[in-house]
Amino acid sequence: MAELTPAPIPIERLIAEAPRPECGAVVLFLGTTRDHHEGRRVVRLAYEAYEPMALASLAALEAEALARFAIGSCRIVHRLGQVPLAEASVAVVVAAAHRAPAYEASRWAMDELKRTVPIWKKEFFAEGGDAWVEGTTLG
Amino acid sequence: MAELTPAPIPIERLIAEAPRPECGAVVLFLGTTRDHHEGRRVVRLAYEAYEPMALASLAALEAEALARFAIGSCRIVHRLGQVPLAEASVAVVVAAAHRAPAYEASRWAMDELKRTVPIWKKEFFAEGGDAWVEGTTLG
């Protein structure tokens, strides 16, 4: 089930909840805060979303991943609000009987998420100031 | 640092230890025990290794992954001995500035591990009996 959360992403719980007995592979992707972007030092990030639309988009991605790939489950959690350095802003957990579709579904879900889900990231710089990250035009 | 361990793989610790501030992506792969193989119900697995050679092979894979892909770290832990259903037998954690090389290094490391590292898996069946899994001839 897709989630948007202002709190740290509960990575251990997501892994523990990924269904296993029938699945031989679990792929967890974590997007974490980088401390640099185009040469400037970043000290923290903040995310905002059009929450109901973003949640529906993430849930649709989960469902489409299940339809496109031979996987048993796909779960996406995105953090909102301020995210300190080195903490995860997004987690995708895919479980599958075999590893190839698990990797492929995970990559596909992350590519689609960045392209289609109404979430915006702002970077705060060490030298002061902030800026919205240049993103991808929807549609 | 590559590890072979008879205990459950400390997944939370591996994720926590993956270097983050300079890296935007972490990919964790877990190989978990499947409850079926070629139509037979599997109730548990056991792994054995030629330990010093397997450990050196895993360490060499980590180093080669760092040389081949634009990643910041690669760490491989394989469990040995009996592994109950749904527990992880292997974990690969890759951290990188960008997600594409993180996914690619993780897949490559798992493919190589299955092809080149002297570890053997035995399956124990619900109907009784056990069998070594058909593997890949080395060399």
Add this chain to the structure above:
Amino acid sequence: MSPPHVTITVLFFAQARDAAGRARATLDLPAGSRVSDALALLERAHPRLAPLRPHLAVAVGQKLAAGDAALADGAELALLPPVSGG
């Protein structure tokens, strides 16, 4: 009696919120107005939205909508700058 009109809610996100200086507005439009009419009105009220326009997507009722989409009374129209989640 005034001519028939529709009232919509407008949500501004990210750069669009910065440009408009607000997160939300209520807009009255003549009945039969389309998304492009609402955008033209918003741009007149908030000129700093103009440079964003080529990259702005619009959702109506949480679905992406084209410029010629009709606006029903009570619709929620969202201005969505290029996305950068992940």
Add this chain to the structure above:
Amino acid sequence: MSPPHVTITVLFFAQARDAAGRARATLDLPAGSRVSDALALLERAHPRLAPLRPHLAVAVGQKLAAGDAALADGAELALLPPVSGG
């Protein structure tokens, strides 16, 4: 005085251990013996190793070794069936 010889340790893994009924053995071979000589001797002692032979790799000192690799005194030779880690 006996002719010069080498003593090696043999490690049997997985199916090779099952076939040999043991995990480890010590083998005396004439000096100048190669990996293939050791395998022939092991196959005579443990006939159930024969069907594994086409799929068996051999390591000497933890490195994969070909059949014509020489065996030094004290070498550790490991019989490695097809691997199935992961």
